[in-house]
Amino acid sequence: MSEKILVIGESRDGVLRNVTFEAIAAAKKINADAEVVGVICGSENLNDLAQEMIYYGADRIVTVKNEKLTSYTSEGYGQAVLAVIEDENPYGIIMGHTAVGKDLTPKIASKLEVGLISDAVDIHVDGGQTVFTRPIYSGKAFEKKVITDGLLFATIRPNNIPALDRDESRSGNVEEKSVEISDLRTVIKAVLRKASEGVDLSEAKVVVAGGRGVKSADGFKPLYELAEVLGGAVGASRGACDADYCDYSLQIGQTGKVVTPDLYIAVGISGAIQHLAGMSNSKVIVAINKDPEANIFNVADYGIVGDLFEVVPMLTEEIKKLKGN
Amino acid sequence: MNIYVLLKKTFDTEEKISVSNGRIEDDGAEFIINPYDEYAVEEAIKQRDEHGGEVTVVTVGDEDSEKQLRTALAMGADKAVLINTEDDLEDGDQYTTVKILEAFFEDKDVDLILAGNVAIDEASGQVGPRLAERLGFSYVTTITSLAIDGNTAKIDKDVEGDVEKVETTLPLLVTCQQGLNEPRYPSLPGIMKAKKKPLDELEIDDLDLDEDELEPKTKTIDIFLPPQKEAGRVLNGELEDQVKELVSLLRNEAKVL
Numbered sequence: 001m002s003e004k005i006l007v008i009g010e011s012r013d014g015v016l017r018n019v020t021f022e023a024i025a026a027a028k029k030i031n032a033d034a035e036v037v038g039v040i041c042g043s044e045n046l047n048d049l050a051q052e053m054i055y056y057g058a059d060r061i062v063t064v065k066n067e068k069l070t071s072y073t074s075e076g077y078g079q080a081v082l083a084v085i086e087d088e089n090p091y092g093i094i095m096g097h098t099a100v101g102k103d104l105t106p107k108i109a110s111k112l113e114v115g116l117i118s119d120a121v122d123i124h125v126d127g128g129q130t131v132f133t134r135p136i137y138s139g140k141a142f143e144k145k146v147i148t149d150g151l152l153f154a155t156i157r158p159n160n161i162p163a164l165d166r167d168e169s170r171s172g173n174v175e176e177k178s179v180e181i182s183d184l185r186t187v188i189k190a191v192l193r194k195a196s197e198g199v200d201l202s203e204a205k206v207v208v209a210g211g212r213g214v215k216s217a218d219g220f221k222p223l224y225e226l227a228e229v230l231g232g233a234v235g236a237s238r239g240a241c242d243a244d245y246c247d248y249s250l251q252i253g254q255t256g257k258v259v260t261p262d263l264y265i266a267v268g269i270s271g272a273i274q275h276l277a278g279m280s281n282s283k284v285i286v287a288i289n290k291d292p293e294a295n296i297f298n299v300a301d302y303g304i305v306g307d308l309f310e311v312v313p314m315l316t317e318e319i320k321k322l323k324g325n
Numbered sequence: 326m327n328i329y330v331l332l333k334k335t336f337d338t339e340e341k342i343s344v345s346n347g348r349i350e351d352d353g354a355e356f357i358i359n360p361y362d363e364y365a366v367e368e369a370i371k372q373r374d375e376h377g378g379e380v381t382v383v384t385v386g387d388e389d390s391e392k393q394l395r396t397a398l399a400m401g402a403d404k405a406v407l408i409n410t411e412d413d414l415e416d417g418d419q420y421t422t423v424k425i426l427e428a429f430f431e432d433k434d435v436d437l438i439l440a441g442n443v444a445i446d447e448a449s450g451q452v453g454p455r456l457a458e459r460l461g462f463s464y465v466t467t468i469t470s471l472a473i474d475g476n477t478a479k480i481d482k483d484v485e486g487d488v489e490k491v492e493t494t495l496p497l498l499v500t501c502q503q504g505l506n507e508p509r510y511p512s513l514p515g516i517m518k519a520k521k522k523p524l525d526e527l528e529i530d531d532l533d534l535d536e537d538e539l540e541p542k543t544k545t546i547d548i549f550l551p552p553q554k555e556a557g558r559v560l561n562g563e564l565e566d567q568v569k570e571l572v573s574l575l576r577n578e579a580k581v582l
Binding site: 074075098099102103105106107109110111113114115116117118119131135136137138139140141142143144145146147148149150185186187188189190191192193194200201202206230247248249250251254255256257262263273274277280281283284285286287292297298299300301302303304305306310311314315318319322 | 336338339341342344349360361418419420423445446447448449450451452453454455456457458459463464465466467483484485486487488489490491492493494503504540541542543544545546547548549550551554556557558559560564565567568569571572574575576579581582
């Protein structure tokens with residue numbers, strides 16, 4: 001058995017996503033002695049990204065540089081990654097459970113006729129067996145799952161397995177592999193940016209989310225101010241999106257994004273079960289709502305019953321003071 | 326156009342989940358069409374109405390899935406197929422489901438397959454892309470718009486909130502995201518008609534497939550509920566003091582600031 005675990009890197013706007021570093025840590029959890037080989041596909045700056053993966057613990061990087069890999073397509077990346085897998089013959093593959101990870105990994109697993117465990121939030125080794133824990137039924141339950149045959153292949157949910165500390169003294173080889181990519185049937189013609197600039201909602205350490213209680217698009221302004229002082233992202237309940245207070249790209253819940261930040265501040269959100277499905281595994285939950293009976297208080301660690309338009313600006317000020325010191 | 330929809334029944338989104346003997350308790354639970362598969366059914370009907378052809382809804386599952394297939398027929402699908410694995414397959418996974426579907430589609434002439442982007446129960450999101458790979462189809466996941474013209478498809482794909490404008494060719498598999506459409510409710514005449522529409526039931530023996538090819542690659546060894554959260558602390562006093570207390574708790578007790 002080879003002692004290599006492949007980590008498929010993912011970048012956005014030329015920067016590696018944090019979940020790539022978490023995937024390196026996940027590979028080390030499977031086997032601290034394995035050689036962690038990073039894979040980076042794209043058309044430019046691959047060496048900088050490779051270096052970054054090494055600083056976060058990868059032992060060696062294979063880059064695949066090709067014009068056809070400028071934007072992600074399952075066809076292009078599929079060919080590139082499969083070529084690297086064939087070369088390296090790893091016994092494990094880890095990637096982030098992101099839009100790209102969800103799209104790419106089933107294709108690879110299907111091609112290789114192997115199992116795949118999606119959306120793991122924990123990995124541990126128990127009696128020689130690698131056990132993956134993952135949420136099911138929208139986080140209302142969890143399952144422990146193992147791969148019974150072949151490759152240990154999994155995607156991990158962002159923000160759950162901590163990355164190793166960045167260490168510039170780490171070093172490793174970066175090799176460029178050339179892969180012939182056939183013509184692509186699927187072409188990305190354009191990308192319309194709708195997700196807000198700045199902190200990525202699914203990877204944010206702090207999320208400030210608004211619901212119907214926020215009352216208008218304007219009502220979200222104080223939430224943005226609070227998110228800014230906390231270095232966090234703004235999210236919303238389905239109710240707020242349906243009412244057109246904000247874009248659906250911010251929606252958190254059963255339909256929408258699933259987030260597990262360190263701190264989740266629910267503002268004017270009643271806490272319907274479909275919303276809880278998207279955030280109930282957050283580490284610390286704060287609820288701000290004027291209705292003391294709101295369901296959100298049942299999952300919150302701390303609650304304030306009051307008018308959000310009073311409470312949120314006060315909270316922003318308090319945190320500013322704290323950060324000022 | 327020959328349009329197929331992959332459909333799965335799931336627990337109602339409002340259902341509470343309980344676990345006994347390491348399995349999810351499903352006695353008395355309400356089942357629905359997986360919400361994302363509803364978008365797929367709706368889109369299939371719309372595409373058929375625009376381009377002509379036929380919509381067939383396919384489920385790999387148990388006898389009880391007939392109810393959800395009838396609902397899809399009542400919405401306007403033309404035919405349904407239930408591949409009943411209840412007696413033949415003890416534990417399946419995405420690999421085995423796709424093996425079965427691959428065998429089912431082997432002799433079919435297909436232009437378009439639609440599926441939900443994820444099922445809200447096991448939530449792997451693997452079956453669509455895995456099947457496309459086996460069939461050699463292009464696929465696009467999490468779509469929010471689909472326009473087909475001849476052999477090409479113009480698609481809006483949701484990528485964590487951004488929209489990618491994608492062009493690809495048929496045959497094609499897509500997985501559906503919220504925002505694609507508003508699924509219709511079955512009408513009363515629709516429900517009456519659905520009773521007469523064909524619903525074929527197949528078993529694994531009816532497919533060109535050996536049962537020993539259906540060894541799953543993954544196995545669930547335990548299912549458990551998340552630890553019950555202790556009741557949270559609702560703060561008291563003047564609002565201003567509550568806010569100060571909250572900040573202090575977040576900093577000193579929860580250690581997240």
